[in-house]
Amino acid sequence: MKTILENELCQVSINHFGAEISSFILKQEKLEYIWQGDSTFWGRHAPVLFPFVGRLKDDTYSYQGQSYPMSQHGFARDKEFTLESYDKESAVFLLASNEETNQVYPFDFELRLNYRLIGQELTVGYDVRTDSEEMYFSIGGHPAFNVPLTKETSFEDYYIHFAPSKSRFLLPLKGAYVDLKEKTLAQTNTSIQLNRHLFEKDAMILETIGENSFSILCDKTEHSVSLSYNDFPYVGIWTKYPDEAPFICIEPWLGIADTTEASGNIEDKLGINRITPGEVFRQSYTIKIN
Template sequence: MTLKLESDTAIVIINQFGAELSSFILKETGVEYIWQADSHFWGRHAPILFPFVGRLKDNTYSYQNKNYSMGQHGFARNMLFDVVEQTSNSAILELKNNQETLTNYPFEFRLLIGYQLDGTMLTINYEVSTLSDEMYFSIGGHPAFNIPLIEGTEMSDYYLHFSPSKSRIKIPLKGAYINSECKTLAQTNTSIQLKHTLFKEDAQILETKGRNTFSILSDKHSHGVIVSYEEFPFVGFWSPNTIEAPFVCIEPWCGIADDISSNGKIEEKIGINKLTKGNHFNKSYTIRIQ
């Protein structure tokens, strides 16, 4: 089942499976900004990453001396959410623990994904709560944007713009895991031309603090995508490195893949979030199209 949100200027489609943003169209031009999940390149649009972001070392983790298994990016993207609220321009979808999730994730949780469309800006909100005494989790977005946006242009006609314009710490990957001992300084004080070779070593991962805005723009036309957020500690930029795919992801993360030196204990995982009973975790980011 899909949900349709509409404003005077834009239309958004949300898939109830995975609570996944699957379309974001500018009415005036009919331009589609979200990647349409061609499985030849990548069969998803904008999956929700929960309860882990990235890959666990050997796909396992431990909690209270017991080992559990979990695939890359967790299970939320592969589950059907319930619709708890919907208006003409907003929706809230819910996922709760069940017997299946408790087998490999021993926490009682309630995950709410909220979408609010105002004009050409979509706000995506994450709310996590728990009935367990304590809960450890990561959460993040993975929206993929069509690049090129306009016929007659190609990826190299677009660039990433960073605001504020300043250097940020880059975290390299070694295979599927991060290598936190080899951090470098990324020159994000200037725009970077988009090209497939930018992703030859997989995702580009940055540490981020405060408010950040990342835009995909072109000098050849006025269309673009602007992703903004506050206090997401990481962002990933990704396009497949094994095939030249016509999309680029901008991924705000509250969490990150395991480090190559990880000991597997969830309590000590880099970037992990801890929540206790009676408290709530809330984060949101926006996507604006033009």
Template sequence: MITLKNQYLTVLVNEFGAELTSVRAEDGSEYVWQADPTYWKRHAPVLFPIVGRLKDNQYSYQGNTYEMTQHGFARDNQFQIEDHQETSVTLLLTENAETLTKYPFKFQLRVRFELKDHELGVRFSVKNSSDKSMLFSLGAHPGFNVPFAGEGGFNDYFIRVAPKKAYQRIPLKPPYSDPNDLQELDFTKPLALNHDLFDSDALVLDLKGQQTTLMLANTHNDHGIALSLKDAPYVGVWSPYPKQAPFICIEPWWGLADTVDADGKLEDKFAINRLFGEQQFDAGYQISFF
């Protein structure tokens, strides 16, 4: 386990999956979900090379069929430490014999965590290590305790989004996306949390590339988080239903689950990203803790 620390926060990151596992304030408040398997056994997995689920857990590419389970394989692989300082770490995953049976591309996936004052920056870098085109999706899945510091319950929390406006929601017909049936979510005012919001899986917002901040806060104390995105086209908000789980995930996504009418071909996949030979894709987000 890797430790990052400053005068305000102590952060733990697991080399397995490059997964953020803890953010603890000086007063002892733990912000990150602690992976109780009763509800959800993960903290904040990295989603690569797909986000969400493939139809029948498979896809075809250049005449071959490949099997891959939900959210891809990065979360279940050991990353290597490239650089570790007191307040930062960079972790690296490259293709291996097992990944090539699921995903026929050579790649370098870097995840960098950098702590500065009350903020944790998370940066992703995906590099195509071959001279052939590479197709991929990428996402983050951080879970946050609700409540943070033991006061109040799930229904005492709310999410506020800036800019304040109505956002297009891409509905899920679980577990697939349905971008042909767009809906609206009104974020001109805070969204009060309740478990029934997630009876059709995650709330997926189409950000259209706009810089966006989602704040998770409550009516009982001053603790909260603000997650800011500059370049993510989508963000998901999720808590497992019908479980009465004491956490919420705010998930920056550069990709989506297969659509309900997907043909299974990777090159036709909705919201897929393409890198030409030796190109690099950079993305990320920041979380402020208060």
């Protein structure tokens, strides 16, 4: 089942399964910006990552002396959400804990995804709440954008522009895990031209502070897409390698994969968030298309 948000400029489709954006169209040009999920490369569009971002060591974590299994990026992307409220330009989707989720994640929670379309901008909001006990979690986005956007351009014609224009720390992966010993500065004080070899070691993971915007641009077309946010500590930039996959993901993260030195204890996990009973965690990012 899908819910449609629409105004005179744009149309957005959101799947109830995973509460995942599956389409973002600029109506006058009939131009689709969201990757359409060809399983030849990658079968998803823009999954929500919850209650973990990235991979855990041995796909396992521990809490209060007990171990729990958890696959990469958590389970929310593979759950049916309930449409809680809707109008023509906004919708709220709910996923609540249940007996099944408690088997792998021993916290009672309510996760809401809030979507609001204004002009050519779509804001994606996260609300996380618990009423039982303190809760540890990560959450993040994984939207994939069509690159190239137009038929007359190629993947290598595009570049990523970073705002503000400054260097950011790069957190390299060793296998599936973050290798903090190899942390280095990335030259994000200038634009980076896209090429396949950027992703030989999987995602480019950057530390981010404050307001950030990442734009996918091309000098051969006026069409572009940008993703912006405030106070997400990490962003992942990814496409499937070595396949010539025609998309780029820009992934705002409130959490990160385990480090190579991780203990496996959820309380000690790098980038983990904690809320107390009755507290609501809120954060959002915005996608703008041109």
